[in-house]
Amino acid sequence: DGGITQSPKYLFRKEGQNVTLSCEQNLNHDAMYWYRQDPGQGLRLIYYSQIVNDFQKGDIAEGYSVSREKKESFPLTVTSAQKNPTAFYLCASSIGGQDIETQYFGPGTRLLVL
Amino acid sequence: SQQGEEDPQALSIQEGENATMNCSYKTSINNLQWYRQNSGRGLVHLILIRSNEREKHSGRLRVTLDTSKKSSSLLITASRAADTASYFCATLLQTGANNLFFGTGTRLTVIP
Numbered sequence: 001d002g003g004i005t006q007s008p009k010y011l012f013r014k015e016g017q018n019v020t021l022s023c024e025q026n027l028n029h030d031a032m033y034w035y036r037q038d039p040g041q042g043l044r045l046i047y048y049s050q051i052v053n054d055f056q057k058g059d060i061a062e063g064y065s066v067s068r069e070k071k072e073s074f075p076l077t078v079t080s081a082q083k084n085p086t087a088f089y090l091c092a093s094s095i096g097g098q099d100i101e102t103q104y105f106g107p108g109t110r111l112l113v114l
Numbered sequence: 115s116q117q118g119e120e121d122p123q124a125l126s127i128q129e130g131e132n133a134t135m136n137c138s139y140k141t142s143i144n145n146l147q148w149y150r151q152n153s154g155r156g157l158v159h160l161i162l163i164r165s166n167e168r169e170k171h172s173g174r175l176r177v178t179l180d181t182s183k184k185s186s187s188l189l190i191t192a193s194r195a196a197d198t199a200s201y202f203c204a205t206l207l208q209t210g211a212n213n214l215f216f217g218t219g220t221r222l223t224v225i226p
Contacts, residue, residue: 004156033213042118042202043157043216050212058213090156102147103204103214105156 003027006091006106013078013085014114021076021109023091030096032074033103036060037088046089049074050096078111086113118203118217126223133190135220137203138183144206146179147214148188151200160188160201165208195226 004025013019025032031050035043045058049068063082068074074093078085088110092103118139127133137146145164149157163170163179163186170177176189190197200221204214 035216040219042218045213045215048213088154092157101145101162102159103149103157105149105158107156108154110154 004091004093004104004106006089006109008109009107011109011111012114013111016080018077018079019111021078021089021091021111023074023076023106025072025074025093025104025106027093027104028071029093029104030071031094032068033092033094034058034064034066034074034076035090035092037090037108043090046076085111087111118205118215120201120203120217120220122220123218124221124223126225127193129193129195129224129226131193133193133197133222133224135188135201135222137186137188137217139186139203139205139215139217140184141205142208143181144208146177146186147204147206148175148177148186149202149204149216151202151219153199157202190222193222193224195224198222198224 007022033048034046037043044060046064047066049055052071065077090108091106094103118137121136147162148160151157161172161177163177174191179186200219202219203217
């Protein structure tokens with residue numbers, strides 16, 4: 001069953017704590033993305049990676065970090081520097097290349113602050 | 115911001131009616147895509163229209179693109195209760211960043 005998986009579905013963060021959201025895809029896609037969605041809002045790009053061992057900041061990268069050591073994995077760490085982390089986080093992937101076609105999304109992780 | 119704006123923000127219709135959503139953007143695009151999101155879930159790609167296309171169909175979906183007005187519309191015909199969801203447009207710019215810019219979404223409710 002091909003697709004993108006995200007875990008956990010819900011994540012609770014204590015103040016000052018770093019937490020890591022998992023994103024895995026078995027679609028053999030080169031490009032992967034992390035978005036943040038606040039209630040009633042559209043998606044804002046946090047980080048994206050077009051190839052293994054390379055990633056770029058999106059519009060709201062401050063307080064977040066990523067790694068891309070494997071093609072199928074693109075974990076997102078929400079650091080203690082992110083003062084308002086409560087949101088719905090979506091991971092996506094696409095084939096890659098010059099012109100982005102379809103993006104395939106995971107089911108999302110909802111992050112809540114205790 | 116290059117983010118698109120959907121209009122209306124919310125739309126409520128009876129089952130069987132048609133639903134029309136609009137998207138406006140600011141910068142010249144390579145392509146424009148429409149996605150659907152059920153509450154609390156990930157997005158699902160619906161349809162892509164390129165900058166040199168004016169209209170595209172997929173099942174009950176019809177998308178138009180007017181690059182002179184920098185706008186697109188999504189028409190869902192003969193709506194069903196299962197069409198209830200949020201709909202987002204996303205644009206790929208012609209130059210610059212190679213990533214999608216998402217609009218703020220239209221929340222569609224189809225009443226059975």
